[in-house]
Amino acid sequence: MKKFALAGNPNSGKTTLFNVLTGSTAHVGNWPGVTVDKREGVYKKSSEPVSIVDLPGIYSLSPYTPEEVISRNYILDEKPDCVINIVDVTNLERNLYLTTQLMEIDVPVVVALNMVDMLEKNGDKIDEKQLEKRLGLPVVKVSALKGTGVEQLMEVAIAQSDLKRKGETVLKECDINHLISDVERALIGHEIENSLFHSIKLIEGDELEIKMHPATVKMVEEFKKTFSNQLFGNDLEALIADARYRYITANYSPLLIKKQKGIAITPSDKADRVLTHKWFGIPIFLVILFGMFHLTFGEDFLYLSKIFTLPTLEELGYADNFGTALLACLYDGAVFSPGVILFNLMGLITETLFGFITDVIANLGASPAIVSFVGDGVLGGLGGVLSFVPQIVFLLLLLSILEDSGYMARVAFILDRIFRKFGVSGRAFIPMIMGFGCSIPAMINTRTLADEREKTMTIRTIPFFSCGAKLPILAAVSGAVGTFLGVDGGLISLCMYVLGMTVAVISIILMRNTTQRGEISPFIMELPAYRMPSGKALMIHLWDKTKHYIQKVFTVILVSTIAIWFLSNFNWKWQFLMEEVDGVMVNLRMDESILGSIGMLIQPLFTPLGFGSQLNSNGWVFAVAAITGLIAKENVISTFGALAACVAGGMVATEEGVSEVLAVMGSVGVPLTQLWPAMIAFIVFNMTTIPCFAAVAAAKGETPKGKFKWTLLFWLASSFIAGTITYVVLSVWWTAFIFVAILVAILVGIYYNNKRLLKKENKNG
Amino acid sequence: MKKLSEFAIGESGVVKKVTAEGRIKRRLFDMGVTPSARIYLRKKAPFGDPIEINVRGYELTLRIAEAECVEMEENV
CATH class of the missing domain: 3.40.50.300 (P-loop containing nucleotide triphosphate hydrolases)
Structure with missing residues (x-):
């Protein structure tokens, strides 16, 4: 072919x-x-x-x-x-x-x-x-x-x-045409194919060519000694690039007959006047960003329920059947945004379908252990992740629209100055925003960053932009703590988002001045004209982003949920721990399970963060939740659900996991006044630690050679430090001053160290 | 002699010399910022940096630091 x-x-x-x-x-x-x-x-x-x-x-x-x-x-x-x-x-x-x-x-x-x-x-x-x-x-x-x-x-x-073609060049009329033919002849003498291309690249001083044809380089160097051009001296690379453009302007450009002379103001330019405006550019961007997340994650679309009093379906007297459940995907006391509707629909489909499969297996007379394995281990885990897929794909679609329309390049343009202060270029912001949706496509997107250091830093900070799967942790734990403190849980969640971004900024500054030292990459970039994204191209780009995500969901996450099921339902003697209570299979002895014993083993590690040894015998549940979170962040709250059944006794069915968390909190036997800082530290830990396995796999593929193990270590360190600070400050408020002082001291240290290095450089140079 | 970095919004001129080195120089040339290319400074980002220029019929953005390497002939 x-x-x-x-x-x-x-x-x-x-x-x-x-x-x-x-x-x-x-x-x-x-x-x-x-x-x-x-x-x-x-x-x-x-x-x-x-x-x-x-x-x-x-x-x-x-x-x-x-x-x-x-x-x-x-x-x-x-x-x-x-x-x-x-x-x-x-x-x-x-x-x-x-x-x-x-x-x-x-x-x-x-x-x-x-x-x-x-x-x-x-x-x-x-x-x-x-x-x-x-x-x-x-x-x-x-x-x-x-x-x-x-x-x-x-x-x-x-x-x-079918025809053979010899290379041709537009450089025949420029000053160095003799050199080109001399070098080409030498290369032909060495029986080298594509002699014209290689000879020109060699004259340009191209690194790859110099390595390939060391014998012929001398010829070019000899020539350079005697050659001097009025404009470029003996910089042949510049001379050639210039000669190409000169030839193009002289011979090809006149073939394009423009109706309007000079620089025309296109509709694209008019749009740009507003979108990248000196004052409004950044606020408009923030509004677009908010709108994007509102469309994807908003539980109260356009805040309609704040404006009108909207009754819940129960209040409207709907019967509890499938039709109502379907309707509840779109509306229940508030109109849901498209992303949430997709999430609900997918959840309903998987729940119904998987419930049906489990019933069929049970009716076929399978043992309760097998039914539980298929229902909870395989399908339960898969369903939890699958319901996220349409929502994430929807977010990626919105991002693709922004990208294809040409707006993302402008975002990099308007934010470059701010980001450069921290040590990365404006382009790094795009993968970071994507991190709010899912870390995997965000990490894949770092391919657009040319500079290795910038890429490494971006990949490391992406998990701090709390992804969609961490939302349940935020909602449940913030809700539980909020109930106790009498504060709106949403407010706590918002603070957590801000905290995640703050950790990202601080770690970028620290990395840029220590391990990832170096110049910020150049920012010479085309701003393509705004274009209506075409459906076809949009789908291609969307699929590029989605396919990695789907692959990881079906491989890494599926395998690991099965593993978790085994570890949490068997003890070291391979005895099955589930038993039947009121016709439902429950595991009330999870503390005896393999996972439980691992949790107890590592529980002391979390002592500085407040959810370690001080939580007595039931504290291992937090350690276990942190481990299952490594596999997929969705697991954290479902683990709480399972553990609540175990430690608090009996099943606690609930909305958004708030009561599970409260049950677990109540069971540890520590006064809630002492416990809530640990709970917040628990959120912070989960937000800043190693992301889920699937994202780790993505990071492994994208980080430059040798940086991966340090990246893992970085995540562990950042989560322990951030979690500890959170716990200590929330427990004893005035310690905040100590941590601020330490941070200032580090920054001052960096400042003087940079000055010293700069001096050294100047002396040497 | 004026540098591109000193241009005001709406000002245009012709490139005289590119003094950058290494990959920045190569990148500027590849993108068409070569001597005798006409440049129009379209706009500046919030905070005045980077800048957006029109060169060879398309829009290009570069930082002030990079624009400092582009020497211009004014009012040509």
């Missing part, structure tokens, strides 16, 4: 074109060794099917980003039969800059001129026949979005792939 490669700038419509070409055959993998998506698919509409590889979006073939290296290595080493270079005609000069590099490789290249319809809508024109002639490459007009011109493009590409 022939294989074609798709190459082009980011935002040129490459992924959309790829999807039009390959349709359902597309699949996404990783390029070997790096975390950059590799999309492959098959084009079937021609007489012979063609395999198509979507190269990462790039601006150049220089060796500075992994995307650029992947693309050039693919074209040079894998030798595709044809390269389809997608060119956004509304952004002609910069797109053709890449074309002038691609044409130097000995491979057939076809230019797919995209967005001509957009161009013509503005009243502009492009002379594509002339462009074809001047480029020396076939040019085909396409609209990736509408799918027009695609078949013709493939016909031309297939015809081209």
Whole structure:
């Protein structure tokens, strides 16, 4: 099968074109060794099917980003039969800059001129026949979005792939054309393929080429000694980049006839005036952010129940049946937001379905142990996680809309200054916000960060942006503590969110000044024009984000919930601990279980956080909840439910886990006045510690080499420190001053240390 | 001689020289900020940094620190 490669700038419509070409055959993998998506698919509409590889979006073939290296290595080493270079005609000069590099490789290249319809809508024109002639490459007009011109493009590409093509360059007229031909001749002497491409890259001083052709480098160095250009001296890299653009402006740009001269004010610019406004930019962003979370997690959509008095379904006299349960997914005393409705519906479906399966198994005469294993161990755990899936996917959809519309790039733009103060660029904020939904796609998103240190710090702080699965912990424990203190539980939750972000900021500052020292990465970034996101492209991007999440849910979490079931229902002698009470299987002897004994073993570790040894014999439940939380944060409250049954005796069925937590709190035999700081510390611990297994697996895949074990250690340290401080300060309020003093002392220490290092540097430099 | 970082909103000019080094230089060149390119300073972010410029018909953002490496010819 022939294989074609798709190459082009980011935002040129490459992924959309790829999807039009390959349709359902597309699949996404990783390029070997790096975390950059590799999309492959098959084009079937021609007489012979063609395999198509979507190269990462790039601006150049220089060796500075992994995307650029992947693309050039693919074209040079894998030798595709044809390269389809997608060119956004509304952004002609910069797109053709890449074309002038691609044409130097000995491979057939076809230019797919995209967005001509957009161009013509503005009243502009492009002379594509002339462009074809001047480029020396076939040019085909396409609209990736509408799918027009695609078949013709493939016909031309297939015809081209049968021909041999020698590399051509636009640098023939510049000062160094003799050098290029001399170096090329030397490389041909060494029997090197793609001699023209390699010779030009070698002259540019490209790191990869210097390693590959050490013998020929001397030639370039000799030349540099005698050469001096008026503008660039002997900086040949700059001279070549400049010569490319000069050639493009002189030969290709005039083919684009614009109706309006000068810089036009497009609708996109008008939108931008408001959205990135000096004063309103940041407030508008905060409103959008709030709206996004309200749509996903809001239990009271548009706060309608605050405005109108809305009765609950029970008050309306609805009977307790399935129809009512279905209705209760949408409304019950308050209208739910779309995300919550999805969550409720999925919960209802899984509950009904899994309940049915369990009944069937029970009726088939399976032993109670098996029924409990299937019902609680496998399906219960799966259901708990599954009900989150639609809600998280919904949040990811909203994020994809913001990303595809071009707004996310603006967010990085308006926030860069603030974030730089802390030590990361504005781009790092996007994965952090995603962390509020789910850490897994957020960690995957750190791929967009070029700088390794920035990436490491971002991955480490993502869990502090409390994810959707931690919401039940917050709701239940804050609710329970709030009931005791007479404070609104929601207020406590809000404080916890703020606290998580504060821990994130402090740890970024500390890391930037200690282990992750270094310059903040450059921020030279395209701000793509605002665009209405197309449904197709949106779905592709959404799936890219979702697939990792779903994979982890069905592998890591499923396996671990089963493991937890075994550990909590068997003792070390492999005796089954569940017994039947009023026709329901309950485990009232969890303290004898393997999990219980592990909990008791590590219980003293949590003493500084207030939920360790001081909680006497029932304190192990917190340790166990913390362990199950490592597997999936959803487990923490369900563990409380199970443990409440065990330690407080009997089942306590409830809304949002508040009463489970209260039951457990009541059972430890410590006055609540002493216990509540420990409960808050428990939330803080869970928010800042190692995230769930699935997120840990994602972090392992994304962190740079050798940083993973330190990342785990970092999470452990941060949660113990943050939890301890919370417990101590809430128990004895004036200790707050001591901790503030310590923090100030550390910051002052860092400041002076930086000054000293700077001086040293200046002396050496 | 004026640097791009000293431009006011709405001001435009032509690049004379790029004094950056290493990957910042390469990145600026790859993105089309090369001598003789016409640049229009579209806007500044809240707090005045980074800035948004129009170059070669598209919008590019860069920090003040990076714009300091771009020497401009004014009013050309």
